[in-house]
Amino acid sequence: AQRVTQPEKLLSVFKGAPVELKCNYSYSGSPELFWYVQYSRQRLQLLLRHISRESIKGFTADLNKGETSFHLKKPFAQEEDSAMYYCALSGRNKFYFGSGTKLNVKP
Amino acid sequence: SAVISQKPSRDICQRGTSLTIQCQVDSQVTMMFWYRQQPGQSLTLIATANQGSEATYESGFVIDKFPISRPNLTFSTLTVSNMSPEDSSIYLCSVVLAGGGGELFFGEGSRLTVL
Numbered sequence: 001a002q003r004v005t006q007p008e009k010l011l012s013v014f015k016g017a018p019v020e021l022k023c024n025y026s027y028s029g030s031p032e033l034f035w036y037v038q039y040s041r042q043r044l045q046l047l048l049r050h051i052s053r054e055s056i057k058g059f060t061a062d063l064n065k066g067e068t069s070f071h072l073k074k075p076f077a078q079e080e081d082s083a084m085y086y087c088a089l090s091g092r093n094k095f096y097f098g099s100g101t102k103l104n105v106k107p
Numbered sequence: 108s109a110v111i112s113q114k115p116s117r118d119i120c121q122r123g124t125s126l127t128i129q130c131q132v133d134s135q136v137t138m139m140f141w142y143r144q145q146p147g148q149s150l151t152l153i154a155t156a157n158q159g160s161e162a163t164y165e166s167g168f169v170i171d172k173f174p175i176s177r178p179n180l181t182f183s184t185l186t187v188s189n190m191s192p193e194d195s196s197i198y199l200c201s202v203v204l205a206g207g208g209g210e211l212f213f214g215e216g217s218r219l220t221v222l
Contacts (some may be wrong), residue, residue, distance in 0.1 A: 034210060043152075044199070044213040052208075086149065088211070091137060095201075095211050099149040 002027045004089050013077050014106050021072040021101045023087030026047075031091040033063055033070040038084040047072075047085070057081070077105045090103035109134035112216040113200050120221050125188045128217045130200030132181040138203040139177060141185045143215070145196045153198075156183040190221045 003026045013019050025031065035047040048056045050063040050070060061072045070087060082105045087098040118177035120126040127134050127170055130139070139156040159203040177183040187194050200214040 037213075043215045046210045046212075049208075049210060056173070090209070091210075094152060094155065095140070096152065097142075097150040 002031070002089060002091060002096050004087050004096055004098035006085075006087055006101050008101045009099070010102045010104065012104040012106060016025055016076050017107075019074050019081070021085050021087075021103065023070045023072065023098055025068050025070065025087070025089050027068075027089055027091055031063070031093055034088040034090065034095075035059070035070075035072050035073045036060055036086040036088055036097075040084070041081070044086070049107065076088045077103075078107055079105045081105050109136075109191065109202070109204055109212055109213060110198060111202060111214040111219050112199075116215060117218040120190055120219065121208065122191055122221060124190055124210050125186055127184050127186045128198055128200075130183045130185070130214055130217075131139065132202055134181070135205035136180050136202045137205050140201045140211070141173075141175060141183070142199040142201060144195045144199060153185070154160055156185075156202070161173060190219075192221045195219060195221045 005024045034046050035049040037047045038044045059074045061070050063070050064083055084100050084102050086100045089096045112131045114129045120122045141153040142150040144150050152165045153168045154163050155178055156175050156177040158177045162187045172188050197216040197218050203209045211213040
């Protein structure tokens, strides 16, 4: 069965520190992986997806099929990065979400 | 992107009553889904709304409790029937746009509180 696991409910870092939000998945097939972000009082929005291999707002994520991981990274966190981050998997016309990680960037 | 409008944005309801949530999209849509986000928890897929036919429900969700309609490509309704306090949640409409990149777009959600 498909599953998306985000082991950390809360991650607190200081401004300027590196940040890594972990995501592991299980899926029998070739899924597409996404990171979604929800800033305070805003709707969920796409941050990035693995097929585009882009850096968005300084964030990157690499799909590691061997480890079935899709960790989100940023070398220098900013206070405006504080938000809820959800890892998501798309397969067979459905989207499944992890439990989310709240990132708190302290000044 | 697209404008995805959900109504109502929030409501407080009495136990045993039913509430219908509407979702309207201003662009062409290929897929439409309804999710539930309970306090402090992740998004759980309720069902895929199919145009002109019965929705496809995920395990744990049934049509009698969550009837869904999708009369055309850009509009859908979700009804939460015979509500109990356990149904208190945010209900999210989400879509994949025609001609888009295949990602999911979300409405702002409908926050439901059942007393």
